[in-house]
Amino acid sequence: MKKMLTNNLTLKLLSVVAAIMLWLVVMNIDDPYTYRDFSPVQVTMLNENVVTDQGKVYKIEDGSDVISLRVWGKKSILRDLNIEDFTATADMQKSIKYNDLVGIEVSCSNKNIRTADINMSRENVVISVEDAASEQFNVVVKQNGKVADGYMIGAALPEQSLIQINGPASVIAKIKRVEVEIKTTGVNSDRTIHGKLNVLNSDGEAVDTTYLEYTGKTDGMDVTITMLRTKTVSLTIGHTGTPADGYNLGTISYKPETVKIAGSSEKISQVTAIAIPDEALNIDGLTESTQQTLDITQYLPDGIRLADEADATVAVSVEIEKNQEKTLEIPVGRIGVQNVPKGYEVDFGDTETVEISVSAPVAELESLKADDVALSLNLEEYSKAGSYTAALSVTFPDSTYSLVQETEVAFELVKAGSTSSEKDKNTGSSDSTDSSGSTTGSSGSSTAGNSNSSTGTGTTGTGSGSDSTGSNTTGNNTAESSGSSSTAGDTVGENKKSDTKTE
Template identity: 35%
Template sequence: MKRALTKNWGLKLLAFVFSVLLWIIVMNIEDPVDERTFSGIQVTVTHPEIVTNPGNTYQILDDSRTVSVTVKAKRSILNKIKTDDIRATADMKNLDVRTRSLIPIDISIPSYAGRFEATANPINLRVSIELGKSETFPITATSSGTPRDGYQVGELKANPEKIKISGPESVIDSIDKVVALVDVSGQSKDEEKEAELILYDNNGKIIDSTQIENNLGDEGLKVKITMLQTKSIPVEFDTSLIGTASGYHFSGISIQPESIQIVGTEEQLETVDSIEIPAEELAEDGLDQTIEKTVDIANYLPYWAKTDQDSAGGVPIVIKIQVEKFGTKTVEFPYNSIALLNAPKDYKVSYAEQGNLEIVVRGSKEDLDDFTLEKGNVSINLNDCKTAGTYNVPIQVTLPDGIELEDTINVQITLTKSSGGENDQ
């Protein structure tokens, strides 16, 4: 038996070695070594007290706080490794004493220790070490987004109103403004909401705050929002002190705008239904023509009211005081409703005046009371306007029996070549 085992031992050893080599070859074919790169691995700094205890602080430079890691391992292992399994650490104990800015990045994968090779890119964490500094800043509350229709942001108040910020001296010295940004999209009620802390430098640029600390604690930063509502309020003028010359009469006023939007709390807005302007603001005597006046109504608003028109110039309202001869009536007709007759093709018509054309007609009181102008009653004939240029053309008005024009009316128009192929106004 012993002789059988020792017989041809050289051949048997060779067969064993061949078997091992064959097994290795088969395993490498079925489970070869491969490599894969994982991106966005966060670098953790260990033993930072080596730098911070003497009163210094540090900043991570060149966005090296995240690295790419190339892992080399058998395919069966590699397929199991996830980004979250990889640990990248930079130990302050290994800080390069010559540069005082480079720390080697070590890669570990605890679940597969000893079964891989890995390298980081970049291979070093770059840091800047400088004196630390702490300073207290006031917090300015501001908002983003659009509140619900009919509402406006009234007051914003940061909680807390001040913040203590610690970090590299150069960063702290660059802080110009500390902002608590709160989203008010769709907001319609008073509420205290969480806010985002943003630091700005003198140039209005956002400062990277990843390397600084503050004293906000677990409660974080919030902003108390006070919302106000808006309401459309009509403006009403007393016209009792408007006087006209003999042979003329006051026919009414037109107001622009006819109403204003005021802002206040729900309780405040319930107390206001109109803005009443006293007669003294429109007091006139001996009028023989229509005039316009501008009245600042800011002093007639409730003391608490704000408006969309608030400005250094107050809240102006334009009033047209309409005066007519007895037996006449003034009718306003939109320029863009004037019919164009015999307009040249491929030309655009524009008017020197904008808005409404005033047409004065005369007749009996009964006829004038019922008189109106419809679209198509007013026109201009462009038969003599064939080329680009400026023209004065008479207005043609179709009137019912018993009604006549008080005076001939001319309008100034400009013809310009149009690329649209049709006559426009």
């Protein structure tokens, strides 16, 4: 038996080796030893309190907490694996190196895969450690979308007006604005809308919030909104004061001329215009055109606001024009004489016209005519005959016009019936006596007076006195004479002139 086992031993050993190799070849062909890649695998940080207990925080640099794996094994085993079978951890308590490297360990839930069968793309998580910081920020509402036509959001109140954010000091320092963004497309009634939080830097760009913690809300906030009706109305602006002497107000213009206001339906229906009171714009004493700005918010009715706060400031342009001068000649006959003393009349002598100098803007001066101006002379302070010079009262069509200087006129105050004009016009002032002793009274004329009569009377002989007629141009009274008597009807005063011849 022994001889049989040892006979051709070498050949038998070679046969066994060949059989094993053939088996291995067959097995590799059927279920080969190979590898499979798994990515990405998230590394979980352990024992972070090692850093946080010191009042510090850490940041993972360059995404070094995400790795790739290459796993070796039988094809049949690898085929059944998935990424969830692998656990990658970095323990900050036992494997931190150089204060910025934390070693990575990977394990597989499949017992057929050993740690030695796993190759990692990196062996450490790179971290940076710095001081922790905490700060409070106002929460601002950002509206995203256009509300319904004719409406605007009157108030948008987040459920928290402040939010506290904790994290690395370098990240906290970058935060300049925290807003809650809500979608308001088509909104036309009061409601509550849930919005997301946005943390922004000074450039309005999003800040990486990976290492930030919020005290309170972390998944956004509710915002309660109140809707208002809108309406476009006109602006009206008055003024007080007048420009300096010799200057005139041209035009007042302003931008904008209309504004959009907002309020409740009840309030806004009562507003048709926004009136800026005259006191808001004072042009007193101005000698040149000027511009002013007015804040109109203080003049809005109760319960009304501007839809756009940019419309609060109105630019007002005031145009001031320097007046020009023009001289007008007006006949003295158009002077209205007032309060003439009883028994007196006014004589302007040889004066036919008076000149007045008018100041006004060019356009108004061109249209002004002498007939548009009224002159009057008030004699209330004059009671005795004599020569005088007095200022005329001048009335223009409107306040646009003004006198450059006072206009005076010379005149005489005389007894009624004694004016030089009367003497010139009395052409029949003498009597004639014929041979038969008759006397004829000639007609007499007077341009002024209350009642004038002229009488011709024959005192001797047989002659008869001819009729004499007296004419009063202002009193319309007529007196007739016959023989030695003369009667005047409808007389207002007793002012008689007699022409008598006696032998």
